[in-house]
Amino acid sequence: MCAQVMVADDDPRHAEGIRRYLVADGHEAVVVHDGQAALDTARRLRPDLLILDVMMPGLDGLQVCRTLRRESDVLILMLTARSTEDDLLVGLELGADDYLTKPFSPRELMARIRTLLRRSSRGTPGLAGRRTRQIGRIGIDLAGHHVTLDGVRIECTRGEFAILAAMSEQPDRVFTRAQLLHHTRGIDRSSTERTIDVHVANLRRKIEADSRRPVQLLTVHGVGYKLAAA
Structure with a gap:
């Protein structure tokens, strides 16, 4: 499926690399480089998925996630360089749908994205009985x-x-x-x-x-x- 994806990462090379993989996979992609721009652009574009780096200038990714989750159910995939379990769970407590720790492979990132979008469009798979x-x-x-x-x-x-x-x-x-x-x-x-x-x-x-x-x-x-x- 084609989705509109927003990438929020303060590393231009890293963000551009993600954007290219998204476009190659058939998605539309928009890139921003700080937390306030991520918040403003998400409110304006209402993307299907937000790939959100935790460490950004101004508003960090956790603050953006907290704010957006109060306003919408946009899919949020968080990227973090923090490796401890407690740090990784903070994003989930704020309402993120998934997270990846850096460094990660492009294949793993795209697999996570496909899984999130598929579950969003089809609902939870494998359940029998009444809807x-x-x-x-x-x-x-x-x-x-x-x-x-x-x-x-x-x-x-x-x-x-x-x-x-x-x-x-x-x-x-x-x-x-x-x-x-x-x-x-x-x-x-x-x-x-x-x-x-x-x-x-x-x-x-x-x-x-x-x-x-x-x-x-x-x-x-x-x-x-x-x-x-x-």
Whole structure:
């Protein structure tokens, strides 16, 4: 599929290299070199995907991600030179859909981009049964790719949606972190099972009356998580 992609990176050579790969893969690509330009251009163009470097002058990538996630559901793929697990998870906590640590290969970058765009256009793959599900207070529209709580739509990242969609297929079944990780992005060298804990914590803040005492998105200690039917 052809998508409009925005690249925000303060290294002109690096950004231009990414742009060329995007164009060669059939996409439209726009490049900016600082955080404020990324924010302004994303608001104006409304791209399908934003490739966002963390370290930029002015507003950094994390600030841009935080702001845009409050305003839209644009796909965000973050690029970071930070290698510790806690640093890598910060972007996901702010609502990024995926991240890559530098250095990375162009093939890996393009594979991540194709996966994000494919899941965005087709919804979560591999799910059987009805396209709309109601689990307690939570409504999950697989075709429309959105979630409601007591009939009111709530904003979820694609990772959060993928977790709910997977668990809603079999309410009360316990899913391991590894199983949920497969639904969100597949298992690769940069993803960890702690990613799932971040998504679950974010979801609880959105769907539970008290995220510290959840009644629907439950922890099964030593195993994983389940979505309670009642």
